[in-house]
Amino acid sequence: GEQIAHTAVKSALKTMRNWQDEILNYHHCRWTNATVEGRHNRIKAFQRRHYFLRNPDRYKAGILVECNRHRLSS
Structure with a gap:
């Protein structure tokens, strides 16, 4: 995804990097709020x-x- 030069993709990747721990915790435990x-x-x-x-x-x-x-x- 980092090779794609599109602003929406860059924004999505930035969000995923910022929330990486929370995203991984969800997939490990399946807990939500x-x-x-x-x-x-x-x-x-x-x-x-x-x-x-x-x-x-x-x-x-x-x-x-x-x-x-x-x-x-x-």
């Missing part, structure tokens, strides 16, 4: 639905319930 991203999306959705919730304890409890809903059903 999908769980964290999913919980983050749930928290953001909860915030949009309960924007004017005034009780901070109820807000925290609601986030914990929202993020652990799959554990409650089993």
Whole structure:
């Protein structure tokens, strides 16, 4: 790939060099941050639905319930 003189190829190679350890770790372990991203999306959705919730304890409890809903059903 380094022999190709195209800006997109050079950019892709630079990105791969910069993230080489992370890319190799993924292929060795197959771990991703999908769980964290999913919980983050749930928290953001909860915030949009309960924007004017005034009780901070109820807000925290609601986030914990929202993020652990799959554990409650089993």
